[in-house]
Amino acid sequence: MEISVTSDILRADFTIGYLGAGQLARMSAVQAFRYGMRIGVYTNRSSDEPVEFMTPFSIKGGFDDVDKLSAFAAKCDIVTLENEFLDSVVLKKVRDQSETPMYPSPETFHQIENKQIEKETFEKAGIPVTPYQLVKDLDDISEFADQYGWPLMLKSSKGGYDGYGNVTVENPDEASQAMKELGAHKGHDIVAESFIEFQKELAVQVARNEHDTVVYTCCETIQEDHINKAVVTPAPIDPKLRNRAEELAAAATEAIDGRGLFAFEFFLTDDNDILLNESAPRPHNSGHYSIEGCITSQFENHVRAVSGLPLGSTKLRSPSVVMINLLGDHQRDARVDHARDAMAAHDAHLHIYGKLDSKVGRKMGHYTMLGDDLDETYKHALELADAIEI
Amino acid sequence: MEISVTSDILRADFTIGYLGAGQLARMSAVQAFRYGMRIGVYTNRSSDEPVEFMTPFSIKGGFDDVDKLSAFAAKCDIVTLENEFLDSVVLKKVRDQSETPMYPSPETFHQIENKQIEKETFEKAGIPVTPYQLVKDLDDISEFADQYGWPLMLKSSKGGYDGYGNVTVENPDEASQAMKELGAHKGHDIVAESFIEFQKELAVQVARNEHDTVVYTCCETIQEDHINKAVVTPAPIDPKLRNRAEELAAAATEAIDGRGLFAFEFFLTDDNDILLNESAPRPHNSGHYSIEGCITSQFENHVRAVSGLPLGSTKLRSPSVVMINLLGDHQRDARVDHARDAMAAHDAHLHIYGKLDSKVGRKMGHYTMLGDDLDETYKHALELADAIEI
Numbered sequence: 001m002e003i004s005v006t007s008d009i010l011r012a013d014f015t016i017g018y019l020g021a022g023q024l025a026r027m028s029a030v031q032a033f034r035y036g037m038r039i040g041v042y043t044n045r046s047s048d049e050p051v052e053f054m055t056p057f058s059i060k061g062g063f064d065d066v067d068k069l070s071a072f073a074a075k076c077d078i079v080t081l082e083n084e085f086l087d088s089v090v091l092k093k094v095r096d097q098s099e100t101p102m103y104p105s106p107e108t109f110h111q112i113e114n115k116q117i118e119k120e121t122f123e124k125a126g127i128p129v130t131p132y133q134l135v136k137d138l139d140d141i142s143e144f145a146d147q148y149g150w151p152l153m154l155k156s157s158k159g160g161y162d163g164y165g166n167v168t169v170e171n172p173d174e175a176s177q178a179m180k181e182l183g184a185h186k187g188h189d190i191v192a193e194s195f196i197e198f199q200k201e202l203a204v205q206v207a208r209n210e211h212d213t214v215v216y217t218c219c220e221t222i223q224e225d226h227i228n229k230a231v232v233t234p235a236p237i238d239p240k241l242r243n244r245a246e247e248l249a250a251a252a253t254e255a256i257d258g259r260g261l262f263a264f265e266f267f268l269t270d271d272n273d274i275l276l277n278e279s280a281p282r283p284h285n286s287g288h289y290s291i292e293g294c295i296t297s298q299f300e301n302h303v304r305a306v307s308g309l310p311l312g313s314t315k316l317r318s319p320s321v322v323m324i325n326l327l328g329d330h331q332r333d334a335r336v337d338h339a340r341d342a343m344a345a346h347d348a349h350l351h352i353y354g355k356l357d358s359k360v361g362r363k364m365g366h367y368t369m370l371g372d373d374l375d376e377t378y379k380h381a382l383e384l385a386d387a388i389e390i
Numbered sequence: 391m392e393i394s395v396t397s398d399i400l401r402a403d404f405t406i407g408y409l410g411a412g413q414l415a416r417m418s419a420v421q422a423f424r425y426g427m428r429i430g431v432y433t434n435r436s437s438d439e440p441v442e443f444m445t446p447f448s449i450k451g452g453f454d455d456v457d458k459l460s461a462f463a464a465k466c467d468i469v470t471l472e473n474e475f476l477d478s479v480v481l482k483k484v485r486d487q488s489e490t491p492m493y494p495s496p497e498t499f500h501q502i503e504n505k506q507i508e509k510e511t512f513e514k515a516g517i518p519v520t521p522y523q524l525v526k527d528l529d530d531i532s533e534f535a536d537q538y539g540w541p542l543m544l545k546s547s548k549g550g551y552d553g554y555g556n557v558t559v560e561n562p563d564e565a566s567q568a569m570k571e572l573g574a575h576k577g578h579d580i581v582a583e584s585f586i587e588f589q590k591e592l593a594v595q596v597a598r599n600e601h602d603t604v605v606y607t608c609c610e611t612i613q614e615d616h617i618n619k620a621v622v623t624p625a626p627i628d629p630k631l632r633n634r635a636e637e638l639a640a641a642a643t644e645a646i647d648g649r650g651l652f653a654f655e656f657f658l659t660d661d662n663d664i665l666l667n668e669s670a671p672r673p674h675n676s677g678h679y680s681i682e683g684c685i686t687s688q689f690e691n692h693v694r695a696v697s698g699l700p701l702g703s704t705k706l707r708s709p710s711v712v713m714i715n716l717l718g719d720h721q722r723d724a725r726v727d728h729a730r731d732a733m734a735a736h737d738a739h740l741h742i743y744g745k746l747d748s749k750v751g752r753k754m755g756h757y758t759m760l761g762d763d764l765d766e767t768y769k770h771a772l773e774l775a776d777a778i779e780i
Contacts, residue, residue, distance in 0.1 A: 034740075346685075
């Protein structure tokens with residue numbers, strides 16, 4: 001199906017269907033609204049999801065229910081996804097049955113849908129990745145350890161996020177325990193990765209459609225307990241290294257013929273090598289800073305890319321942009337306390353995701369600040385974000 | 391009812407109820423979403439309205455149906471309005487019956503709800519207004535003309551917008567005809583205004599809550615056939631005159647104890663006097679440029695002000711910001727053609743309102759461009775906007 005803004009893409013009843021109804025779909029939907037589009041939501045959660053309050057068109061069902069998914073897709077002009085808990089075979093059937101275009105395509109999704117295939121895909125494209133091996137048992141792990149040493153990472157091949165599904169192990173005993181935790185006995189594929197000593201973790205977002213590719217400035221992601229705590233942009237490293245990460249991200253998107261918004265996380269090693277660590281076929285937490293920090297946000301370029309619209313500039317609006325994730329502090333009905341100072345600060349922007357329950361460590365919102373000096377802006381933003389209680 | 395961010399204003403199920411479901415509610419709702427809020431919509435239109443696709447909570451009813459309005463309001467945490475086709479007596483009853491706070495308050499709304507009261511209110515507050523007189527018949531008009539001369543403006547006291555409800559008349563014959571058109575024989579109040587020779591038309595938006603007032607940069611509004619065609623910011627006049635307009639706008643908001651977002655239109659006369667022409671108790675077309683052009687848009691400050699949140703900076707993001715209204719070129723199903731170049735231009739932002747039908751002259755969207763030089767930016771934006779066909 002040919003989609004072009006010169007035909008009727010920007011018509012008022014054009015509907016983007018989201019598979020998933022969390023904060024990523026929410027922030028993307030807001031950008032669809034600015035183009036007069038409607039949104040539909042398909043979710044497998046039984047509880048009220050943030051996006052369901054943003055449309056009258058919301059369907060609940062399993063992500064393996066081809067018929068239900070296809071019926072949903074058939075009511076949309078285009079379907080996109082907001083998470084990776086999906087199966088490319090199912091997606092392909094849904095697209096074929098509904099005849100509704102889907103971006104990223106099932107073919108793109110297939111190439112990164114589990115860690116094993118993802119690594120192979122990017123390695124083939126000449127993009128440096130961390131050494132890895134599919135491991136079935138302790139023997140495989142020991143063999144991998146002989147080559148790359150302990151500690152090593154064991155990762156669930158599919159469905160990991162925010163550190164869940166990832167375990168660092170120091171020795172065979174810990175490895176044995178981790179294999180159980182990761183579900184090896186249930187037949188889950190496990191990938192061993194060598195543990196990389198890195199200076200920094202970097203991320204780059206890329207938007208790509210059939211004509212163009214635009215790349216966001218390489219940022220640094222700062223983790224705490226395996227959860228992304230903050231993102232600072234531009235990454236405070238040699239600009240040549242930023243360029244290198246940006247080039248790799250563009251090449252990786254090209255390698256999977258990606259259409260939509262893609263995010264890539266890299267390790268910057270002690271030797272200044274840049275290794276691809278993870279990819280995501282969707283807007284990503286590392287790019288939330290772009291909502292105010294860039295001329296065109298990752299969410300707007302996602303909507304543009306999947307809808308066949310021209311891509312927008314990724315240029316930064318200020319020399320420095322800092323994003324702090326706001327994690328739940330309590331188990332309670334969602335509520336934001338002590339945010340007054342954060343909201344009143346200059347060029348600082350609070351986002352709350354509309355989740356109904358706070359849980360300790362749950363991503364409930366984020367806080368972005370634009371400034372001149374990166375260190376000062378980071379310090380100021382952190383101080384104000386820390387005061388917020390959710 | 392005390393509302394404060396330090397209590398539970400920013401909770402996920404906080405609902406803003408809009409009376410009206412057009413593009414102003416739409417753009418405001420998008421800002422409510424960023425704070426995790428929900429929206430409700432009450433509309434008197436039978437056709438599908440832009441905002442109805444943005445929420446599952448949408449009610450149809452008359453704007454005089456106190457019970458239905460109150461039932462709607464009771465399901466919201468706060469109620470706000472997006473047009474002036476309302477009656478302060480009804481609004482007061484709705485607030486009292488529902489016990490839901492309403493901003494702007496019915497008391498504020500009352501003071502500007504028709505042109506006669508509006509002029510009196512601001513005149514009393516020491517704000518210069520165009521000379522005016524409530525006129526019941528041709529004798530009244532002739533008397534007014536004797537004092538201020540022909541031509542003069544006749545305005546429907548309530549419900550005018552975009553030049554509708556306004557007629558310029560050159561002589562008694564035209565006045566007689568206009569009185570009929572404006573519904574004098576049906577008992578509609580008509581206000582005569584002296585025709586002001588002006589250099590420019592200016593506008594200023596003001597956000598105000600119980601603690602603070604923030605004022606946007608004075609812009610120039612450019613009309614074509616009585617419809618706002620473009621807004622250029624800052625208004626290309628002596629900065630002292632801009633300051634004067636901004637001060638008058640703040641004073642006018644104070645005079646009506648406004649809480650929310652208010653917009654004021656002024657004439658800059660040939661003698662460099664600034665006279666208040668019109669006011670609106672809501673976000674306004676003249677402030678659409680602020681979505682990308684300012685650190686905090688008029689819509690975001692509207693949501694903040696009515697919800698008891700701290701107000702955000704109104705500072706411009708670039709030396710010049712230009713907004714062009716996109717009016718319907720055709721009578722057809724809503725569709726946007728030839729927008730590719732406009733979308734691809736640097737720091738240019740297209741907004742489409744999601745109306746289902748294009749009509750010639752109907753406001754269907756707008757186009758904003760940020761730049762350094764005002765004249766160049768205006769010229770460039772106009773060229774790209776002119777190519778768009780809706």
